[in-house]
């Protein structure tokens with residue numbers, strides 16, 4: 001199975017080995033009608049091992065969610081069997097309603113209508129801080 | 142719209158301006174007695190704090206303004222299930238400026254989103270309390286004549302003490318600041334703050350006994366050490382006396398030392414120290430009134 005087997009859709013490449021399950025869950029790929037292939041532990045010169053996800057439809061993907069889980073991912077858009085666009089991700093500067101604040105004293109725990117917002121404060125260490133209470137959040141959903 | 146949520150919302154220039162205005166108000170309060178006539182301060186205290194509420198009300202009344210509000214959550218509509226943001230939307234139609242205290246961290250950030258008037262954070266849980274820090278800063282400037290080149294000792298519960306964290310952040314912006322952190326190992330300053338000081342190249346040392354460092358301090362900022370914060374009783378018994386300031390210990394310090402405390406104190410400063418000219422914690426309370434007058438004036442000027 002390779003990229004050629006998709007005519008029109010999205011290929012998520014260079015996923016850190018093991019992370020594909022998390023992405024499957026975070027993007028809700030299980031709810032899709034189209035065929036989705038999750039390929040694990042593919043040999044890669046650059047990464048040793050990597051995961052690949054192929055989605056047989058041009059769905060809307062939340063790139064912030066993806067970038068937060070794994071900023072190394074490449075998003076390939078496939079039209080008529082060829083890659084028409086390659087998107088490189090980065091850590092999003094802000095996370096809006098992607099993760100919840102775990103600080104029990106945070107205002108978002110009682111005012112549930114508030115948006116959950118985090119701000120990237122240290123890209124090297126991938127540290128986010130709650131926009132309300134400043135509690136730090138490590139990476140991972 | 143300009144608000145005050147965190148002490149670092151203010152630049153050092155703005156702090157200088159506020160402290161200068163606060164000093165002018167303290168010197169000639171009669172000149173300011175009518176300046177906010179017709180303006181209303183809303184004091185929204187979702188958690189009781191009589192001292193802080195009175196300091197805000199006194200400040201607004203001293204400017205000729207009026208106050209309305211509530212002193213605890215059960216007398217507010219939140220007890221009927223209204224959201225904080227709706228409460229703020231409503232109340233900001235009734236007043237010109239809000240001072241708000243809330244038990245949850247980050248509450249004033251949610252509040253400012255729906256407020257039509259400036260919001261002053263009067264304490265959000267263990268998080269921020271910027272007007273206490275402004276009070277501390279005015280006291281330091283008043284007593285030492287400068288913010289620069291000072292050696293500042295902070296003593297007691299440095300882990301949970303939010304006034305300590307804000308003061309460290311505020312003072313770390315001035316040239317020549319040096320910190321001495323005096324606490325039991327369990328109650329050391331949080332790692333992220335120490336790391337920030339290291340990154341900025343600000344010298345600090347951490348010690349367990351205040352006797353060892355008192356002679357070198359310009360400012361000693363005392364806080365309360367609560368028994369329940371200790372991991373074990375043995376440590377508490379071993380260390381409790383070292384965090385109590387007594388005349389004996391004060392005798393080790395220089396004439397230039399000034400002792401500050403955010404109050405209320407329990408037993409961490411012996412009352413025998415109160416009459417020492419170096420003890421300025423009661424004068425600090427007076428500064429709290431004038432710096433809040435200055436803050437209210439400045440915010441109302443910027444958001445007429």
Ligand SMILES: [Zn+2]
Nearest residue numbers: 101106130133
């Ligand atoms: Zn939070």
